[in-house]
Amino acid sequence: MFTSDFKTEPYWWDAVPREPAEPYDIPAKVDVLIVGSGYTGLHAALKTARAGRSTLVLDAQQIGYGASSRNGGQISNSIKLNLLELTKKFGTDMAAKISIEGKASRDYIESFVKEEGLDCNFKVVGRFDGAHTPKQYEKLAKTAGEDGSFMVPLADQHSELGTDFYYGGIVRPNHASIHPALYHRGLLSLVRQAGAGVGGNCKVTSIKFQNNGYLVETPTQSVQAKRVIIATNGYTTKVTPELQKRVIPIGSYIIATEELPKDVMDRLMPKNRMLCDTRKMVFYYRPSPDRKRILFGGRVSLNESDPVATAKPLRNELIRIFPELKKVKISHSWSGFVAFTFDKLMHVGRQKEMYYAMGYCGSGVGMASYLGMKIGLMAADDATGQTAFSEIPFLGRLYYQGNPWFMGPTISYYRLHDRLSL
Numbered sequence: 001m002f003t004s005d006f007k008t009e010p011y012w013w014d015a016v017p018r019e020p021a022e023p024y025d026i027p028a029k030v031d032v033l034i035v036g037s038g039y040t041g042l043h044a045a046l047k048t049a050r051a052g053r054s055t056l057v058l059d060a061q062q063i064g065y066g067a068s069s070r071n072g073g074q075i076s077n078s079i080k081l082n083l084l085e086l087t088k089k090f091g092t093d094m095a096a097k098i099s100i101e102g103k104a105s106r107d108y109i110e111s112f113v114k115e116e117g118l119d120c121n122f123k124v125v126g127r128f129d130g131a132h133t134p135k136q137y138e139k140l141a142k143t144a145g146e147d148g149s150f151m152v153p154l155a156d157q158h159s160e161l162g163t164d165f166y167y168g169g170i171v172r173p174n175h176a177s178i179h180p181a182l183y184h185r186g187l188l189s190l191v192r193q194a195g196a197g198v199g200g201n202c203k204v205t206s207i208k209f210q211n212n213g214y215l216v217e218t219p220t221q222s223v224q225a226k227r228v229i230i231a232t233n234g235y236t237t238k239v240t241p242e243l244q245k246r247v248i249p250i251g252s253y254i255i256a257t258e259e260l261p262k263d264v265m266d267r268l269m270p271k272n273r274m275l276c277d278t279r280k281m282v283f284y285y286r287p288s289p290d291r292k293r294i295l296f297g298g299r300v301s302l303n304e305s306d307p308v309a310t311a312k313p314l315r316n317e318l319i320r321i322f323p324e325l326k327k328v329k330i331s332h333s334w335s336g337f338v339a340f341t342f343d344k345l346m347h348v349g350r351q352k353e354m355y356y357a358m359g360y361c362g363s364g365v366g367m368a369s370y371l372g373m374k375i376g377l378m379a380a381d382d383a384t385g386q387t388a389f390s391e392i393p394f395l396g397r398l399y400y401q402g403n404p405w406f407m408g409p410t411i412s413y414y415r416l417h418d419r420l421s422l
């Protein structure tokens with residue numbers, strides 16, 4: 001089942017190996033201290049550093065270790081709720097603002113990559129969402145037309161995807177693809193050029209408010225910061241207990257296949273689209289940027305598991321969609337944490353001089369970039385940092401203190417829902 005060089009590391013790290021862990025000398029004082037070196041933290045750092053604020057980014061692990069170098073590289077409008085659902089929750093005006101910012105996040109990453117000249121395989125390839133039941137096809141059809149989306153009936157499905165698994169689907173042409181780790185590396189290099197420090201293996205262990213700023217400690221060093229930005233998303237811990245109680249960390253798992261013949265790739269994924277389906281236990285997949293492999297992700301275990309154990313059930317799901325891959329070998333299997341929220345939306349906020357942006361609900365490539373940029377502007381006192389995501393309440397639940405004990409039962413319910421083809 002595994003290739004001889006099978007790895008339990010992201011496929012993306014083959015092109016962008018992690019930087020070696022070297023001791024990092026933390027300065028005594030900075031204007032802005034950022035916890036977390038993913039897209040949120042680095043986009044924030046780019047804004048504060050370019051605005052002339054001395055900026056330091058610290059990560060508990062290697063730089064970019066979190067979801068930002070592990071994800072599927074699919075770029076969407078990032079908002080899980082549709083306009084009707086948003087309107088019911090927040091009223092017409094706020095719903096419109098959120099929806100506009102969803103689109104803005106998608107456009108922001110495209111213009112950022114172009115303007116900064118980042119070499120990271122960004123391509124507007126569109127996404128095909130397969131309907132796993134006829135009812136879901138009808139449901140998708142009601143949304144066709146939005147942002148140029150169009151239906152693909154079952155009879156034409158092979159023009160999009162070499163499978164009979166779905167009942168047709170929808171194409172969303174403005175969705176894009178990226179190489180997540182190349183994107184992260186390009187961004188990191190811009191942040192360093194802007195003069196910010198970025199230290200890996202520097203776990204922040206406490207953040208104390210004092211003298212109108214913060215004393216931030218790691219196990220061996222400390223720094224006085226005027227402002228702090230929390231950019232820890234699915235890796236948020238009790239260092240920020242009020243945030244930990246508001247985000248639910250959920251592991252997401254991906255496999256990469258061995259290299260496949262060109263004719264197979266051309267038959268299975270003729271249009272190079274990003275791919276997804278309508279199941280509640282959603283699977284997301286795509287060709288690798290060189291079109292030689294399939295990267296296939298989703299959630300296949302009730303509780304968190306290790307990537308060796310999850311490779312087999314993920315491969316089984318891949319083969320259900322593409323039976324001709326029944327002999328395929330797996331070269332990489334890995335996982336990472338996303339952060340869900342109770343209202344399925346991302347949140348931005350400020351308490352005293354501490355800022356945060358998180359809760360991307362599994363769609364953070366564009367949105368973490370965009371809200372990282374916004375929070376950086378806010379921390380640099382730039383009024384254009386304003387965003388609707390700081391105007392909606394960020395609520396937890398009394399029954400949740402940071403340990404997602406309800407994940408197993410929730411996933412069992414979702415599986416049943418999918419099995420009954422609801």
Ligand SMILES: Cc1cc2nc3c(=O)[nH]c(=O)nc-3n(C[C@H](O)[C@H](O)[C@H](O)COP(=O)(O)OP(=O)(O)OC[C@H]3O[C@@H](n4cnc5c(N)ncnc54)[C@H](O)[C@@H]3O)c2cc1C
Pocket residue numbers: 035036037038039040041058059060061064065066067068069070071072073074075076202203204205231232233234235236237239252253254284297335336337338339358360361362363364365366368
């Ligand atoms: C497997 C997987 C697939 C995904 N696929 C997609 C996709 O296709 N499309 C999409 O839009 N989104 C996807 N996502 C989600 C997306 O990757 C994330 O939303 C986004 O990368 C979040 O970026 P971030 O910078 O906020 O957090 P992260 O990149 O997760 O970074 C958080 C960092 O905080 C650090 N940290 C935590 N605590 C501390 C501390 N105390 N001290 C110092 N550092 C600390 C962590 O070490 C970590 O590196 C996926 C995520 C995963 C895991």
